[in-house]
Amino acid sequence: MTSQSSFRHYARIVQHFTFTRAPEVLALQASPLLGIFLGGFSLERWGVIRPGILLLGSLALTAHIFVFNDWAGYDSDLHDTRRADLVSARQGISRRDVAGAAIVLLILANIAFAVLGILPILLGCAIAALGFLYSSSAGFGKGRPVMGSLNHLFGGVLHFLLGYSLVHTLDANGLMLSLFFGLVFAGGHLNQEVRDYESDFHNGIRTSAVVFGRQRVFLASLCTFTVAYAIPAILAALGILPGLLLWSPVLWLLHVAWSLRVLQRGLGFETAVWMQRRYRLLFALIGLAMLVR
Helix, strand or coil, rough: HHHHHHHHHHHHHHHHHHHHHHHHHCCCCCHHHHHHHHHHCCCHCCCCHHHHHHHHHHHHHHHHHHHHHHHHHCCHHHHHHCCHHCCCCHHHCCEEEHHHHHHHHHHHHHHHHHHCCHHHHHHHHHHHHHHHHHHHCCCCCCCCCCCCCCCCHHHHHHHHHHHHHHHHHCCHHHHHHHHHHHHHHHHHHHHHHHCCHHHHCCCCCCCHHHHHHHHHHHHHHHHHHHHHHHHHHHHCCCCCCCHHHHHHHHHHHHHHHHHHHHHCCCHHHEEEEEEEHHHHHHHHHHHHHCCCC
């Protein structure tokens, strides 16, 4: 392979993963970004270099987890009719190429975290380990009921703390805030399992939705989100978060109303995606409210 053809090949790999994964990767950076601000970030004290390096590392780490998941599902994703045309195998990207991209991203993330100190490295390694278990472990991965959601719970907690610990020592407030993000991650994952029920069932992936049924898992998602909505209201009542978040139960009522509508329409891919867009909007509003001084 000539140098020009090699460049084109690697450019196609970057273009493919940017197109398929960039929106999710970027959206998930809200967690460490809010961690930085809720930890007490000020431009005068911290500047932009260290937070910028951390966010670059977080971007690389999150992208690594998605790309590694693509590597683990390289063959099974071909049987997902909704994704088959976009998977790496259909784009002339080999499984070895996917593995190489995942390794490069993990190295870049670790370099960024190494610049910042030992704690970011430890948190980053823990998040990467959860990603490895989720995608490739038979006992602790996405093919084991409940375990996938627990994985996202702990991953969401650690991802927030990655930003929070950059500007603040770990404390009870930080842990309570991180639990909110972990619950949002876990509730979203349960909704995702409802969304992907058909492809997971045909691929023999024993997610919670496949084992327990879509309706039970959707209701479990609603219960998980309910606890998440309660945390900002409690912290606002304690004066830890802005008083505006005392109104977060109103958003919860809207979430419940939309959930009832989904149950009436019937659970499936389209309704799960419809619900996903709406609860993401609600939690985006809560995240913005957290920044109110």
